[in-house]
Amino acid sequence: xxxxxxxxxxxxxxxxxxxxxxxxxxxxxxxxxxxxxxxxxxxxxxxxxxxxxxxxxxxxxxxxxxxxxxxxxxxxxxxxxxxxxxxxxxxxxxxxxxxxxxxxxxxxxxxxxxxxxxxxxxxxxxxxxxxxxxxxxxxxxxxxxxxxxxxxxx
Amino acid sequence: xxxxxxxxxxxxxxxxxxxxxxxxxxxxxxxxxxxxxxxxxxxxxxxxxxxxxxxxxxxxxxxxxxxxxxxxxxxxxxxxxxxxxxxxxxxxxxxxxxxxxxxxxxxxxxxxxxxxxxxxxxxxxxxxxxxxxxxxxxxxxxxxxxxxxxxxxx
DNA sequence: CAGAGTCTTCAGAGATTTCTGAAGACTCTG
DNA sequence: CAGAGTCTTCAGAAATCTCTGAAGACTCTG
Numbered sequence: 299x300x301x302x303x304x305x306x307x308x309x310x311x312x313x314x315x316x317x318x319x320x321x322x323x324x325x326x327x328x329x330x331x332x333x334x335x336x337x338x339x340x341x342x343x344x345x346x347x348x349x350x351x352x353x354x355x356x357x358x359x360x361x362x363x364x365x366x367x368x369x370x371x372x373x374x375x376x377x378x379x380x381x382x383x384x385x386x387x388x389x390x391x392x393x394x395x396x397x398x399x400x401x402x403x404x405x406x407x408x409x410x411x412x413x414x415x416x417x418x419x420x421x422x423x424x425x426x427x428x429x430x431x432x433x434x435x436x437x438x439x440x441x442x443x444x445x446x447x448x449x450x451x452x
Numbered sequence: 453x454x455x456x457x458x459x460x461x462x463x464x465x466x467x468x469x470x471x472x473x474x475x476x477x478x479x480x481x482x483x484x485x486x487x488x489x490x491x492x493x494x495x496x497x498x499x500x501x502x503x504x505x506x507x508x509x510x511x512x513x514x515x516x517x518x519x520x521x522x523x524x525x526x527x528x529x530x531x532x533x534x535x536x537x538x539x540x541x542x543x544x545x546x547x548x549x550x551x552x553x554x555x556x557x558x559x560x561x562x563x564x565x566x567x568x569x570x571x572x573x574x575x576x577x578x579x580x581x582x583x584x585x586x587x588x589x590x591x592x593x594x595x596x597x598x599x600x601x602x603x604x605x606x
Numbered sequence: 607c608a609g610a611g612t613c614t615t616c617a618g619a620g621a622t623t624t625c626t627g628a629a630g631a632c633t634c635t636g
Numbered sequence: 637c638a639g640a641g642t643c644t645t646c647a648g649a650a651a652t653c654t655c656t657g658a659a660g661a662c663t664c665t666g
Contacts, residue, residue, distance in 0.1 A: 301564070302564045302565060304564075305557075305560050305561050305563075305564040306561070308557060308560070309557040309558070309560075309561055312553050312554060312557045315550065315553070316550060316554070317471060319623080319624065319625090320624075320625090321624075321625070329574075330561065330571065330574050330575060330578065331561065331565065331571045331575075332570075332571065333569060333570060333571060334570070335570060338642095339642080339643070340642080340643095348625075348626085349625065349626045349627065350626090350627085350642090350643075350644085351625070351626060351627070351628095351644080351645075351646085352624085352625055352626075353643095354643065354644055354645080355624090355625090355644090355645095357643095358644085375633085375634070375635090375640095375641060375642065376641090376642065376643090377642080377643075381574055386577065386578055386581040386582070387581065390585070396469065396470055399466050399469065400466060400470070403459075403462060403463040403466045404463070406459050406462070406463075407459050407460070407463055407484065407485065409459075410455070410456045410458075410459040411456060411485065415487060416486075416487060416488070416489060417484065417485045417486065417487060420483075420484050420535055421484060421485075423540065424484065424540055426600065427540040427541065427596060428540070430596050430599070431544070431592075431596075434592055434595075435592075438585075438588055438589075438592060441588075442581060442584050442585075445584070446580065473653080473654065473655090474654075474655090475654075475655070492612095493612080493613070494612080494613095502655075502656085503655065503656045503657065504612090504613075504614085504656090504657085505614080505615075505616085505655070505656060505657070505658095506654080506655055506656075507613095508613065508614055508615080509614090509615095509654090509655090511613095512614085529610095529611060529612065529663085529664070529665090530611090530612065530613090531612080531613075
């Protein structure tokens with residue numbers, strides 16, 4: 299049977315595929331797998347065997363995209379962090395920015411290409427697709443929240 | 453007003469953000485913006501000022517993920533390629549593999565972590581979210597196809 | 607089936623990204 | 637407000653990724 303550390307490292311690898319850098323991915327995995335409710339930077343340095351600079355950068359990045367948050371730390375000098383509630387939904391919403399960028403790139407392309415050219419037709423398909431996704435993805439995420447709350451609620 | 457080449461290069465930059473490598477992104481943009489119905493490798497080498505090796509690699513990659521296809525080239529020594537119909541929908545389906553990978557990583561994590569630990573709870577949220585997306589994204593893409601055909605049809 | 611033209615592969619150069627580690631900024635405590 | 641502890645920044649080292657260019661494989665044509 300697979301050891302917890304192994305599984306965590308494998309999950310980190312998957313996150314890396316998704317575009318995170320190595321250190322950040324491993325920090326993220328640590329947030330998922332840690333037993334305690336919150337983690338400090340120095341714990342991560344020790345557990346993962348990476349430099350404090352890397353941890354600092356990873357925490358900054360993960361905070362920026364809304365995956366983790368600072369926990370009010372009563373009586374401790376060290377900052378505590380934890381995974382945010384609804385982090386994954388937030389992440390998907392962030393990625394919707396990419397979808398929007400694709401939409402806009404296509405839209406500008408259409409304006410630059412001749413009105414009835416093959417290029418304009420191709421770009422129109424691209425624009426329509428990403429326009430559709432840009433409209434529908436937030437609704438999908440919202441539906442997830444609703445269904446989840448429904449099954450957890452009463 | 454922005455020149456077509458500029459707009460194409462900017463779109464390439466956006467594709468790069470999305471994870472494509474530079475040469476591949478520029479080749480993809482060329483497929484979108486070209487005036488003809490199909491393009492040859494040597495045309496891309498010339499237009500973009502990159503090596504034949506890079507073009508070969510880019511074409512291979514874009515073919516693999518289903519964004520472009522070989523065009524039966526009547527009476528020409530050179531291979532012709534073009535953007536595939538429905539390329540964007542295909543691309544999104546491909547990316548669904550990533551969603552599946554996240555689901556599976558979370559699932560394995562739950563098995564490895566203690567049943568009632570905080571880690572298991574966090575991983576369950578992750579698994580449920582990506583499970584939901586994995587189920588719903590194909591339906592969304594399908595809906596796009598349907599709506600598109602409806603408005604283009606009769 | 608020889609030859610010309612085109613495509614693919616791959617080792618190494620080059621560019622880019624990422625990590626480290628130390629210096630210094632910041633923040634509590636006594 | 638001095639001092640200890642923690643966090644952030646950043647220049648340079650290290651690792652990684654990408655591109656090139658030439659060699660050779662492949663495929664048509666005459």
